[in-house]
Amino acid sequence: MxxxxxxxxxxxxxxxxxxxxxVGASTSIAAFVGGFPRGPLDTPLRMFGQADFGNAFGGLNSDYPTSFAVSQFFLNGGGQAYGVRVSPDATAALLVMNDTSNQPTLRATAGRQVGGVSLDDPGEWGDAIRIDVDTITPDPTTQFNLTVSEVLDEDGIEVAQRTEVYRNLTLTAGPRNALDVVNGASTIVQLSRDAGWAANGLPTPTGFYSGAITLGDLAGITAANDIDVDLGAGSETVSVPFASPPTTLAEAASGLQAGLRAAFPADRLWAQLTVSVVGDRLRIVPGRASPDYDPGTVISIADNVSDLASRLAIDAAARANVEQYAPSNTAAAFQSTATAGSDGAANAAADLRGDRATRTGFYALDDVRGFNMLSIPEASELGSVANLASVMSAAATYCTEKRAMLFIDPPEDTDTIEEAEDWLGQIADAGLRTPNTVTYYPLVHLPDPGSENRPRPFAPSGTMAGVWARTDRQTGVWKAPAGIAARLTNVIALDHVMTDQENGVINPLGMNALRNFDIPGNVSWGARTLVGADLLASDWKYIPVRRMALFIESSLYDGLQWAVFQPNDExxxxxxxxxxxxxxxxxxxxxxxxxxxxxxxxxxxxxxxxxxxxxxxxxxxxxxxxxxxxxxxxxxxxxxxxxxxxxx
Incomplete structure (x- = not known):
């Protein structure tokens, strides 16, 4: 102008x-679809390493082969990946906390928030959730603290492997609303309330609480007192000596704690209990690092032969709750619901494939900006080439649309070159020879932490996706991910050690070999797509040529968006x-x-x-x-x- x-x-x-x-598009973002021990269903989560993988999907698990594929990707040089958890029958662990009137007031479900949406995180892992509630806050009538832990069982003792603490929460609108604060930050639970719970009070604090105590009550405590302690499985009579009557609640708490601890063996939970002061009450919480600890235990304390219990307001207005809220608790005290989590059944072909309209299965990847490699290891375990093809034919079409490459893994019983040839012929008949599909043979043996690191055979796709990413970083997408530099990290052995003659059988058919050599060890020794069979004479015979074309296409697609609707002239x-x-x-x-x-x-x-x-x-x-x-x-x-x- x-x-x-x-x-x-x-x-x-x-x-x-x-x-x-x-700007050049990314070439080495991998996507993995299959079963994992944890994670929201049909929701792509981005990972940048093993730590992210553990937080998002629970890390390695012997029951989930896809978890080994993801781990191998990062171990072999991969830097960014998406995971999609598929497990339609899995259910999430949950629990409901009641207020002091024993009315339901707050539900906690295993889950996390993704993209501003609260999602369940189903699976048995949720049974390890523990929640503590207390009201040690500036205003105990409207505020409470929530401690959420995920515990690990180590030789019968629960050890918290991660803990989240949220303080001064409320159930009313405002900056400290419990649902807003916890749901936006927690990777363990998501909170919810039903419409009818709006008028109910705060969740009842966990552990045992005395009634209100006055200084006059303390003055009447005598030097030697007995008190009954009921752990739910039996009652113990404990002597709680006071050299002189306590003058403060803190002294009463200290004396009661010392007496109770001394009465039990050092390895029992009561020997580790804590008695603290909360307002005008005493709170008793047993120790948790003990083999007899049970979060669902409801303790009670009653008077025996002295007036200690009544002086400490234990009989009047005392409140006995579960030690911790947990999905494993049977409904008792102030917890009204306990639902254990379930991992669900093994995935079928329809589960892995999913549905584009609902963005399930691998179609959940529509929600990510882009990926370059797709691995679905469980597809090779579906029992037949027909079942494999029902997943992979749709996946191949999807990858062509997304300008991505698809790994097709051979089944575990492919033990010989003849079996590999036969399988390759069957997937060719099923129409899986496309420029964007690739396969490697044989399977790789990886250490399985769930069986004392003894090696097990696994699909090679995760390993090779990592090798591709490493090659891209070191040289470029135009370099073949093969040769003595393409070493297979963490691969203990190969399912079949090929000879040169055997390699010469499958290479002209478009199947890539994984080989073992004395000095370099286990390496990738092929770089052909599934249209790389010599008889097909395809322009897209080689992996680096095909990937280079996809890279240029993706880069120009993104880089020329500015040209749309510009005047079409010189x-x-x-x-x-x-x-x-x-x-x-x-x-x-x-x-x-x-x-x-x-x-x-x-x-x-x-x-x-x-x-x-x-x-x-x-x-x-x-x-x-x-x-x-x-x-x-x-x-x-x-x-x-x-x-x-x-x-x-």
Whole structure:
């Protein structure tokens, strides 16, 4: 737009340079779909390493082969991945806490918030949830503290492996509303309330609480007192000596704690109990690092032969609750519901495939911006090629749409080259030979922590996805992820140690070999797609060539969005041509193409020859990009000539 000055002076105009930068798309984001011990269902979660994997999906688990694929991806050099948990029959652990009138007031369900939405996190892992409640707050009538733990059983003793503490929560609207605070931060539970619970009070504090105590009550305590302690499984008579009557609640708490602790063996939970002061009450909480600890235990204390219990207001208005709220508790005291979690049954083909309309199965990946590799290890365990194909045919179409590669793993009983050939023929008949599909043979043996690290066979896709990512980082997507540098980390052995002759059988068929050599160890020794069979003579025979094309397509798709709805004429064509040429020249300088000069390596054309007037009238601009790919040196031929000495 022309600028017309209205008065004398100095004016500045910022003029766009017209230069557009195209940034290379990611090439090594992996996606894994299958069963995990924990995690929201049909919801993609992003991971950047083993720690994220543990927090999101529970880490390695012997019952879930997909967990080993994810772990192998990171161990072999992968940096970013998405996981989708599929387990339609799994149920979430939950519990309901009651107020002091024994009316339900707060529900805690195993889960987390993803994208601002509270989601269940089903599975047996939720049975390890423990919740403590107390009212040691500035206003005990409206505020409470919540401590949420996930415990681990170590030799019969519960040990908290992670704990979340939320203080000064309320059940009313405001900045400390319990549902808003906990649901937005917790990775263990999500809180909820039913409509009819609105008028109910705060959740009852856990442990044992005395009634209100006055200083006059303390003055009547005698030097030696007996008190009955009921742990639910029997009653003990305990002597609680006081050298002199306590003068403060703190002294009463200290004396009671000392007497109770001394009466029991050191390894029992009562020997580790704590007596504290909460307002005008005493709170008694047994120790938890003990083999006889049970979060559902409801303790009670009663007078025996002295007036100690009544003096400490234990009989009058005392409140005995569960030691901790837990899904494993049977409904007792002030917990009205206890529902254990369930892992559900093994996934079927329909579960892994899912449905696009509801974004389940691998279609849940519609919710992520992009991925480059897809692994579904459980598909190879479905019992037949027909079941495998029912998942993988849809997955292959999906990956073509998403410009991603799909790993197809052989089943566990593929033990010989003949069986591998037969299986490869069956998946070919099922239509799974596409430019975006790839397979590796044999299976890899990995240490299983669930069986004292004894090796077990697993699908190779997770390992190879990591090798691909490592190769991309070290060299580029144009480099074949194979050779002595493509070592397989954490692979103890291969299911089948191939000879060169056996390798020569499957390689021309488009199946990639995993080999063992004396010095480099276990390595990837093939770089063909499933259309890489020699008889097919496909342009997409090699993995790096296909992935390079997908990389360029994805980069230009993202980098040319600015051109949509621009005037379709020479200025636009020049800008597009300049941006794409700069991008391709950058790749050429990195050694991504064949050719000694840019002219030999690539071509970019966008002008009146590619875009005719008819195209312009139809709103179309045509850009032509060609490149000379680097193909891997599969066969290195060395010719040796015997030189005859002239002196002979």
């Amino acid at each position: 022309t600028f017309v000055p209205k008065s004398p002076g100095v004016y500045f105009r910022e003029i766009p340079s017209g230069a557009r930068t195209i 200025p636009l064509w020049n800008e597009m041509r300049g941006a794409v040429t700069a991008f391709m020249q950058g790749l050429f300088r990195q050694g991504a193409f064949q050719g000694a000069s840019p002219r030999d390596a690539y071509i970019v054309k966008c002008d009146s020859e590619t875009t005719t007037q008819a195209d312009i009238n139809a709103g179309i601009v045509n850009l032509f990009v060609g490149f000379a790919p680097l193909r891997p040196a599969e066969f290195v031929i060395v010719s040796i000539q015997l030189q005859i000495s002239q002196d002979a």
